[in-house]
Amino acid sequence: MNSATNSLRGEQIALSFGGIKVLKGLDVEFRPGEITGLIGPNGAGKTSLFNCLTGAYIPQQGTITYAGHSLDGLSPAARAGKGIVRSFQHVALCPDLTVNENVMMGVARNYSAGWLNAFLPLPRGRKEREEMKRAAEAALTDLGLPDVGDKMPGELPPGMQRLVEIARAVVGKPSVLLLDEPAAGLNNSETRDLMKVLRKLTSTDLVMVVVEHDMDLVMSICDRIYVLNFGEIVALGAPEEVRTNPEVVRIYLGSDDDE
Amino acid sequence: MMQRLRGLGATAAPIWVLTAVLLVLPFTLGGSWTFMLGLCFANSIGVLAVSMLVRYGGEVSIGHTFFTALGAYSVGILDTRYGISLWASVPLALFMGVVFGILFAWPSRNMHGIYLAVTTLALALAVPEIINNLDALTGGYEGLYVATPFVPGIEMELQRYYVALALLLAATFAVARLRLSRQGMAMLLAKTHPAAADAFGARRVWARVAVMGISGGIGAVCGAALAFSGSTVSPGGFTFWQAIFLLVGSVVSFYGLSMPRVLIGGAFVTLVPQLLSASGAWIPVFYGLALLGMILLGHYMPRIQKALAREK
Numbered sequence: 294m295n296s297a298t299n300s301l302r303g304e305q306i307a308l309s310f311g312g313i314k315v316l317k318g319l320d321v322e323f324r325p326g327e328i329t330g331l332i333g334p335n336g337a338g339k340t341s342l343f344n345c346l347t348g349a350y351i352p353q354q355g356t357i358t359y360a361g362h363s364l365d366g367l368s369p370a371a372r373a374g375k376g377i378v379r380s381f382q383h384v385a386l387c388p389d390l391t392v393n394e395n396v397m398m399g400v401a402r403n404y405s406a407g408w409l410n411a412f413l414p415l416p417r418g419r420k421e422r423e424e425m426k427r428a429a430e431a432a433l434t435d436l437g438l439p440d441v442g443d444k445m446p447g448e449l450p451p452g453m454q455r456l457v458e459i460a461r462a463v464v465g466k467p468s469v470l471l472l473d474e475p476a477a478g479l480n481n482s483e484t485r486d487l488m489k490v491l492r493k494l495t496s497t498d499l500v501m502v503v504v505e506h507d508m509d510l511v512m513s514i515c516d517r518i519y520v521l522n523f524g525e526i527v528a529l530g531a532p533e534e535v536r537t538n539p540e541v542v543r544i545y546l547g548s549d550d551d552e
Numbered sequence: 553m554m555q556r557l558r559g560l561g562a563t564a565a566p567i568w569v570l571t572a573v574l575l576v577l578p579f580t581l582g583g584s585w586t587f588m589l590g591l592c593f594a595n596s597i598g599v600l601a602v603s604m605l606v607r608y609g610g611e612v613s614i615g616h617t618f619f620t621a622l623g624a625y626s627v628g629i630l631d632t633r634y635g636i637s638l639w640a641s642v643p644l645a646l647f648m649g650v651v652f653g654i655l656f657a658w659p660s661r662n663m664h665g666i667y668l669a670v671t672t673l674a675l676a677l678a679v680p681e682i683i684n685n686l687d688a689l690t691g692g693y694e695g696l697y698v699a700t701p702f703v704p705g706i707e708m709e710l711q712r713y714y715v716a717l718a719l720l721l722a723a724t725f726a727v728a729r730l731r732l733s734r735q736g737m738a739m740l741l742a743k744t745h746p747a748a749a750d751a752f753g754a755r756r757v758w759a760r761v762a763v764m765g766i767s768g769g770i771g772a773v774c775g776a777a778l779a780f781s782g783s784t785v786s787p788g789g790f791t792f793w794q795a796i797f798l799l800v801g802s803v804v805s806f807y808g809l810s811m812p813r814v815l816i817g818g819a820f821v822t823l824v825p826q827l828l829s830a831s832g833a834w835i836p837v838f839y840g841l842a843l844l845g846m847i848l849l850g851h852y853m854p855r856i857q858k859a860l861a862r863e864k
Contacts, residue, residue: 373752386748387741389740401753402753465752
């Protein structure tokens, strides 16, 4: 396991909308080389935490650092430039672009051909598109979707669309990968393929965080799991510890006292 | 997939055929038709500018005469005041269009839908007043006459036709290329999923400013073509109604960006009023009916095509 110096950390993160406290001073650390799970009931604050990490929301309190450098004040695009990418809870593919082109957008930030290349068939722009296309095809093939590149996203079933979105997130070789419910809408065999891909993606440099409701997936691929409830961390540990944690069991199954 | 791409990009064969036909047309048509077609090509570029904004930015403009006026007066002023031909004035028009597109986009970057449309309306309403107030430069109501040939020695009537056609071809080609580029794809993503575009490094504000800059640039090229092909530049050509007609042309062509599609829009803007000119007071009524007919035809076309395919 890599040292924790390249971790993504959040300290005392607090976020509220109006009077509603969504995140109540969370301390989190996501380490490279690990897959960290983020679970909890609906409304626990999982996606809000993702949005704070990616810069879509600005927390009222707390700091977020990656590899020791503060991310505070950086826009989502600037954070993407540092290799922090995410997938979305609701599939966010562009219906005007082909599947392949959607995936190409995941690697686009690594290229810089100028505007002349955008309007004229110049060698640099063509080479750039060709490279992006090849990278996208390779990512789609890795996710078990080798033949859908030329289709439009609307022509694919929802499960495949989600895999395409994951391909877009991983194609640019991110340093931090935040996956928001990657298995939602996938059937059993697609989920199994996804688990294989996520395991294959783990490397000593990659910070991977997965928000997911599919407990089988979370328990089998995650090294550590944070359990959130009402914007607070109620448990943290290895899957086995979390599974048997009485507080977690109470949140998920309810207790006699709740009735 | 091809069907979806067709509206944005272009398929090569019909465009080559159409281009070949348009290249020989002046030799078979009379002078007035050649003149009208030149204007039609110029207006088609304006339709392209408006459609580009809809397709890549998801926004509607009812103020594009601001940009066409900018282009037209760049050509008109350089020609009449300094005797400089299109070689310099078209690049200047393009530059001015892009710069003012960006200048307009920045303060309005967070406005969408009807709010942005109304803001563009302000641009359109301001144009004639600006032109009249700068009459020392613009010639006020009397306008300017563009007479410097693009290529000396060639009949001016033919030049007015072919320059507009060449600019139309260049503009549609550039926009078709844009669809394949990283920038074009980023704009389309930012239009449908701004948060996703942000998350992958293509900022939504960048996308909005870029789309408006490109659309403004194309609008100004439309103005340059109008000035040269129409030979005169006066405030009457850049009224609020002209801006509405460009939007009508864009709607009639179903926001298509390929040359055949924008030509449909340009023809509707230029030729339909001409064809109806004998109808006197009935012009607006027939124009409205023609517009309705086009919209209904476009709306039912997929169903008609399906029915025909089933019969086959």
